[in-house]
Amino acid sequence: MIALVDCNSFFCSVEKVFHPGLNGKPVCVLSCNDGCIVALTPEAKALGLRRGDPIFKKKDIVQHYGVKLFSTNMYLYAAMSKRVNNILRSAVPHSEVYSIDESFLYLDGLEKYHDLEDYMRGVVEKVRLYTDIPVSVGIAHTKTLAKIGSKFAKQYKGYHSVCMIDNEEKRRKALALFDLSDVWGIGKQTLAKLNYLGIRTPLEFADKKESWVRSHFSKPGWQTWKELNGISCIDTSEVAQRQTICTSRSFGNLVTDYDALQASVASFAASCANKLRGQHSLTSAVTVFVSSNRFREDLTQYSNGQTRILPMPTSDTIEITQAALSVLKEIYREGISYKKTGVILGDITDASYIQQNLFDEVKNRPERMQLMKSIDALNHRFGLRKIHLAVEGEEKQAWHAKSEFRSGNYLSDLKEILTIQI
Known part of the structure; x- marks a missing residue:
């Protein structure tokens, strides 16, 4: 059996941990630049916010109902996610982090000694006791069914945070009641195709013959069909590994200076390289794009982007940044007020398989990769960007996000540790 542990309204729940007076009140977490809502509590949804x-556009609702706003603080959320996952790892022999607020737990063997529903409710209570983060758990024979179970557990209080789909009757009932658009692996295009073929529920899809599914859908659709029928076939490690990595951001203020624009691209390129090494991958294509503020009709409009193909796959921050900056030089135009830049890494491959290049200009590649590992270890220990390229610039630059409502990094920065008044 597999359990999917999903933290409820995770970003908002973390903020509420450090602001306990907000329990039962509407809370929204905004994007890094305070532009739009990225997470919200059920109380906020009840007010019509989405x-x-x-x-x-929602200022009137926010002010009238006293909605509490927070800027996204990924450092804080990642630190709390680590604490939750440490608790989960101590509870089961094997776990797998799928996202910042979701983890799969493998329960094989535990059924000999425990009632799985009661055991996972104990895990839920332990997470709540140690972190004050509410979680919902779905238990099933496949990851897709476990995800469906976790959503039922979140939606209906009668499950007491744990929903187990462990027999044919429960599986068919769950698939008949669940929204087809919410099934893991069914995106907009697949949903439109299913609706066109007359399928409205997950159960109708699961009841189709395998030959029919194979004739109408590619491998991902066939895998989803098998999972809905209780046949485990999805390797989450393959799903989690991204085929493209993008870091982009709208600026807190318009930028006209090339040096500031260069610093933003260098910073985003370094962030992409860090993510790339984190999933043990390499890239062969670096894309950079820039754009002005399309909502400012009084300003000259401009947007452009180009891709640079690297001589061989790499995850070296220096090499990736150099490629990104060379692209920026080609697409930069003077006299433009820039609102956004971004870096995208494509053509991603597994770092275990490297195609060597006889004419590789980087002669000390093994030493450079060891340097990257050392820098990652130091930044992990002492804080992100403690060691970075000089071209990335310092903190509090014009292109940085506003984040006017950001909470402190209470769990990772001694300078911002939580203080209380007694």
């Missing part, structure tokens, strides 16, 4: 809403 994820993706531009916050300036």
Whole structure:
């Protein structure tokens, strides 16, 4: 059996941990630049707020109902996620982090000694006791069914945070009641195709013959069909590894200076390289794009982007940054007020398989990779960007996000540790 542990409204829940007076009140977490809503509590949804809403259009609701706003603080959320996952790892023999707020737990063997529902409710209580983060758990024979179970556990209080789909009757009932658009692995295009073929529920899809599914859908659709039928076949490690990595951001203020624009691109390139090494991958293509503020009709509009193909796959921050900056030089135009830049890494491959190049200009590549590992270890220990390229610039630059409502890094920075008044 597999359990999917999902933290409820995770970003908002973390903020509420350090602001306990907000329990039962509407809370929204905004994007890094305080532009739109990226997470919200059920109380905020009840007011008509939705994820993706531009916050300036909802000012009246925010002010009238006293909605508490926070800027996204990924350092804080990642630190709390680590604490939750440490508790989960101590509870089961094997766990797998899928995202910052979701983890799969493998329960094989535990059924000999425990009632799995009661055991996982004990884990839920332990997470709540140690972190004050509410979680919902789905238990099933496949990861897709476990995800469905976790959503039922979150939606209906009668499950007491744990929903187990462990037999045919429960599976068919769950698939008949669940929204097809919410099934893991069914995106907009697949949903439109299923609806066109007359399928409206997950159960109708699961009841189709395998030959029919193979004739109408590619491998991902066939895998989803098998998972819905209780046949485990999805390797989450393959799903989690991204085929493209992007870091982009709208600026807190318009930028006209080339040096500031260069610093933003260098910083985003370094962030992409860090993520790339984190998933043990390499890239062969670096794309950079820039754009002005399309909402400012009084300003000259401009947007452009180009891709640079690298001579051989790499995850070297220096090499990736150099490629990104060379692209920026080609697409930069003077006299433009820039609102956004971004870096995208594509053509991603596994770092275990490297195609060597006889004419590789980087002669000390093994030493450079060891340098990257050392820098990553130091930054992990002492804080992100403690060691970075000089071209990235210092803190508090014009292109940095506003983040006017950001909470402190209470769990990772002694300078911002939480203080209380007695």
